[in-house]
Amino acid sequence: MVEFGIEFVPRDPYWKTTFYAIQAEKIGFDYLWITDHFNNRNVYVSLAIASAYTERIKFGPGVTNPYLVHPGVTAQAVATLNEIAPGRVVCGLGAGDKTTLQMLNLEQRKPLRTIRECVKIIRGITSGKSLEMQGKIFNVAGAKLSFKTTSPIPIFIGAQGPKMLQLAAEIGDGVLINASHPKDVENAMTFIGKGVEKAGKELNDLNVSAYTSFSIASSYDKALKAVVPVVAYIVAGSPEIILERHGIRVEVASKIREAIVHGRWKEAFSLVNTEMVEAFSICGTPETCVGKIHKLLKAGVNQIVAGSPIGANMRKSISMIAAEVFPHFEETAEQKGT
Amino acid sequence: MDTEKIARKIPASLWDVVSEKLVDITLKSSNASKMPSGLAKTILYYWQRDQLATEVGLQRLLEASMILEPEKAISLLEELGLPEIVVMLKETQR
Numbered sequence: 001m002v003e004f005g006i007e008f009v010p011r012d013p014y015w016k017t018t019f020y021a022i023q024a025e026k027i028g029f030d031y032l033w034i035t036d037h038f039n040n041r042n043v044y045v046s047l048a049i050a051s052a053y054t055e056r057i058k059f060g061p062g063v064t065n066p067y068l069v070h071p072g073v074t075a076q077a078v079a080t081l082n083e084i085a086p087g088r089v090v091c092g093l094g095a096g097d098k099t100t101l102q103m104l105n106l107e108q109r110k111p112l113r114t115i116r117e118c119v120k121i122i123r124g125i126t127s128g129k130s131l132e133m134q135g136k137i138f139n140v141a142g143a144k145l146s147f148k149t150t151s152p153i154p155i156f157i158g159a160q161g162p163k164m165l166q167l168a169a170e171i172g173d174g175v176l177i178n179a180s181h182p183k184d185v186e187n188a189m190t191f192i193g194k195g196v197e198k199a200g201k202e203l204n205d206l207n208v209s210a211y212t213s214f215s216i217a218s219s220y221d222k223a224l225k226a227v228v229p230v231v232a233y234i235v236a237g238s239p240e241i242i243l244e245r246h247g248i249r250v251e252v253a254s255k256i257r258e259a260i261v262h263g264r265w266k267e268a269f270s271l272v273n274t275e276m277v278e279a280f281s282i283c284g285t286p287e288t289c290v291g292k293i294h295k296l297l298k299a300g301v302n303q304i305v306a307g308s309p310i311g312a313n314m315r316k317s318i319s320m321i322a323a324e325v326f327p328h329f330e331e332t333a334e335q336k337g338t
Numbered sequence: 339m340d341t342e343k344i345a346r347k348i349p350a351s352l353w354d355v356v357s358e359k360l361v362d363i364t365l366k367s368s369n370a371s372k373m374p375s376g377l378a379k380t381i382l383y384y385w386q387r388d389q390l391a392t393e394v395g396l397q398r399l400l401e402a403s404m405i406l407e408p409e410k411a412i413s414l415l416e417e418l419g420l421p422e423i424v425v426m427l428k429e430t431q432r
Binding site for chain 2: 012013014015016018019022023053054313314315
């Protein structure tokens with residue numbers, strides 16, 4: 001079954017994000033993901049209020065990282081959300097956004113080991129048991145929540161590089177592939193297959209999502225205008241292997257990163273070209289978006305996350321998805337109670 | 339501001355269109371930080387229950403849009419041919 005998720009960046013006041021979250025639930029989205037960057041509104045506060053105004057949609061950080069927040073605190077936060085909305089909470093986890101972490105002088109040290117231990121800690125603590133763990137990154141000495149988590153909290157791991165994809169499939173309940181292009185998803189599926197095999201799981205046991213940068217509008221130009229800043233960030237944070245796959249020069253990506261870190265937005269955005277937009281987003285009219293979603297599904301994912309920016313006008317874009325995208329995926333739209 | 343009285347003057351046939359447009363004005367406003375949190379929560383409550391295009395919903399939307407974008411709200415109601423409401427809203431600004 002195909003599922004749809006939507007991602008919000010809590011840059012706006014809480015009531016706007018919550019308004020869109022309600023709208024997303026009404027039109028039939030399955031998942032609500034809220035990003036975790038220190039410079040925006042806090043992800044858990046945003047999720048808590050969104051959960052209070054929704055009844056069905058599953059939700060979680062999309063994604064948090066263990067460099068900014070200790071996994072023990074992440075476990076506490078998702079367990080608390082689960083008390084507010086039992087059975088609807090998921091935990092999206094990743095190695096973090098290099099550009100934002102740099103602003104706090106945080107280094108993405110040993111991301112694979114860090115994520116592996118982080119998952120163990122979150123699972124351990126949310127299971128309600130006392131956790132003892134001597135890791136290479138984290139040491140936990142008898143950590144235990146003072147309250148019970150009544151339902152399991154699936155952990156989704158955001159991944160882009162081969163090793164992280166494999167690890168995500170091996171230890172995660174879901175994989176959030178940072179990709180909007182079928183070529184990247186096809187490539188990712190190879191490593192996801194390896195991870196699943198290593199864990200002795202079936203691919204069907206795993207929720208495999210394409211976490212896309214999505215921009216829908218009545219014209220390509222309108223959609224493009226909205227997506228350029230997001231693509232700039234993605235290019236800035238992408239590994240060389242991915243850039244090279246799409247014929248994007250590493251030096252240009254470095255220039256974009258440098259410009260973003262120093263707040264030279266105009267310069268950063270002016271370096272984004274059509275190849276980058278094609279590689280790192282689903283951008284265009286509903287027809288274009290539907291075509292690209294079909295290709296991603298064919299490549300092997302079972303959830304499409306419409307990530308930031310969604311469109312130039314958030315409310316209109318969400319309505320456009322309901323009216324002109326979901327009907328092409330009838331199985332999904334009908335089951336959402338729209 | 340007596341938006342309750344004002345909202346009652348909006349003909350039921352226009353509730354949907356007024357609600358839609360006031361929501362747009364509110365969400366697109368660059369004065370979003372002026373929104374009182376309590377009012378925002380009330381609007382979210384009605385939105386969740388599909389009650390923004392009702393008398394009570396419109397009352398809250400009018401209140402919000404008159405705080406965030408009074409000129410836009412007034413010109414919308416003028417465009418919709420609701421002069422009596424426009425006068426009442428202008429009076430609340432004095």
